[in-house]
């Protein structure tokens with residue numbers, strides 16, 4: 001058990017958690033966004049990040065501080081909290097990024113962890129190797145072995161109350177990510193960053209990012225707090241949270257601002273292209289695009305950075321509310337519509353529906369079927385799993401309509417795409433209370449047909465009659481031969497309400 005992390009609520013694999021950071025004396029509510037503070041270039045002061053944006057935690061780079069004589073002396077002298085002017089939790093990176101960029105750095109894991117401890121870091125990081133995507137498997141394995149050695153070194157350093165990150169690497173090999181997750185989880189370290197996914201996100205490979213995270217999550221225990229390293233674009237917070245990531249860090253707010261870029265939950269805009277500001281944050285409420293363009297250099301950078309932070313924290317609150325309400329997938333689905341690469345990410349998420357299903361709450365608010373992808377949601381998988389165990393005997397009508405008159409059938413079950421059949425007694429239970437569009441899509445019919453097949457397979461001696469509203473051929477092809485088909489109005493001439501109760505045997 002990781003006793004410094006507690007899960008309070010969940011939806012899909014996403015969760016609201018509490019991360020206790022003993023050295024800072026604070027409890028951080030997750031999912032949390034950690035603004036990246038470059039000690040050399042402060043765009044928005046940490047004190048303002050805390051008071052105006054509600055940041056409970058930030059991340060800075062201990063290697064940059066270690067390398068710079070003035071910063072190092074100041075940090076050792078007064079400590080990071082005073083140096084940055086921040087009372088929340090401070091995470092420090094180790095220089096792994098510099099290692100990946102420049103091929104070598106001048107410190108070891110033991111040295112940099114000791115340094116992080118000495119300057120008052122609350123969550124420190126060993127020197128791991130961020131293996132980039134698409135390298136040979138041999139390279140990924142070799143570098144993973146070095147990372148795992150760094151984790152063992154980290155365990156040996158006496159870091160007192162400081163929590164320590166155990167990065168999970170493995171490049172674009174999901175099985176290596178899983179192995180790395182298992183090895184990291186077996187250590188006594190505390191927080192689990194999934195590393196080296198930035199190149200995937202920069203290249204809009206959200207599907208590969210999802211596969212890497214899913215691999216890492218399979219290896220990690222459910223109680224492991226997971227940091228998606230370098231995930232700073234608000235467009236992908238919902239997707240990453242749904243995978244079970246608890247911490248995000250944003251350098252994007254400042255880096256994009258420096259480049260004249262304006263973040264939105266639907267993507268990135270260039271300030272020069274904006275005729276309107278699609279946002280009501282304090283910056284956008286008080287400025288026109290012309291004002292922002294007219295602001296020079298650092299002032300423009302600060303204004304854009306503040307907007308970028310507002311939109312990021314706003315999205316994070318929206319994600320947390322969606323977890324509380326139980327409609328995180330609906331939010332992911334909405335975000336997936338903003339870019340084809342996000343849609344790929346959502347589709348990759350659904351490839352892991354079985355894995356997600358194990359953590360997804362059995363009951364929540366409402367299921368909105370919003371697209372063909374909805375038919376692949378974990379709740380549909382779970383219902384199909386349940387159909388394998390439901391008993392039906394005699395002659396059973398499976399109908400999209402009401403209860404038939406007469407006594408031809410022993411029972412009449414409802415059929416609702418994309419779930420398929422269920423006894424009427426379950427009508428009021430989640431997710432069968434789903435709101436589905438009247439203009440049903442093919443994928444939903446096909447999923448419903450699979451449900452019929454699962455039920456028929458589980459009850460080989462039962463006679464099933466399926467009364468359907470004109471299913472497409474591709475769906476009917478999935479209904480087993482033994483199931484009799486009837487047009488819907490053939491069995492329910494009076495159009496009896498589907499809500500009429502009829503208990504099952």
Ligand SMILES: [Zn+2]
Nearest residue numbers: 279281284307
């Ligand atoms: Zn704004």
